[in-house]
Amino acid sequence: MGDHCVFCKITRGEVPSNKVYEDEKFLAFTDIHPAAPTHVLVIPKEHVETVEDIPSGNPMVSLLAERAVRVAKQLNLREGYRLVINHGDNGGQTVYHLHLHLLGGRFMAWPPG
Numbered sequence: 001m002g003d004h005c006v007f008c009k010i011t012r013g014e015v016p017s018n019k020v021y022e023d024e025k026f027l028a029f030t031d032i033h034p035a036a037p038t039h040v041l042v043i044p045k046e047h048v049e050t051v052e053d054i055p056s057g058n059p060m061v062s063l064l065a066e067r068a069v070r071v072a073k074q075l076n077l078r079e080g081y082r083l084v085i086n087h088g089d090n091g092g093q094t095v096y097h098l099h100l101h102l103l104g105g106r107f108m109a110w111p112p113g
């Protein structure tokens with residue numbers, strides 16, 4: 001599982017990335033097409049396709065958010081930031097390995113386009 005997944009390849013070091021955080025189970029790296037001055041993706045190293053694949057009661061999203069908050073503090077996003085999980089085609093998901101977007105460094109308009 002995850003043999004051809006670009007984020008699994010990043011986890012294995014087969015595709016380069018600009019890592020900003022790493023621990024045993026999670027990794028954070030900068031987005032290759034940044035949508036804001038700071039745009040970081042936080043991923044589980046384990047291949048999980050989408051937010052719907054997280055088993056009931058599993059704290060995955062909370063653990064991802066915790067890492068994102070850590071990175072936001074590390075990068076000094078004192079004026080705020082946005083955390084986003086896209087799901088499925090209409091949600092704008094393009095990489096089917098669960099990831100949390102951390103966006104900051106500018107005012108993030110709401111609602112999004």
Ligand code: AMP
Nearest residue numbers: 006015030031032033086092093094095
């Ligand atoms: P999503 O559209 O929510 O699935 O987000 C996928 C994100 O992954 C997009 O913002 C892409 O720019 C980003 N992305 C795709 N490939 C890479 C890569 N090799 N390194 C860093 N970011 C990537």
Ligand code: ZN
Nearest residue numbers: 005008047097
């Ligand atoms: Zn994967």
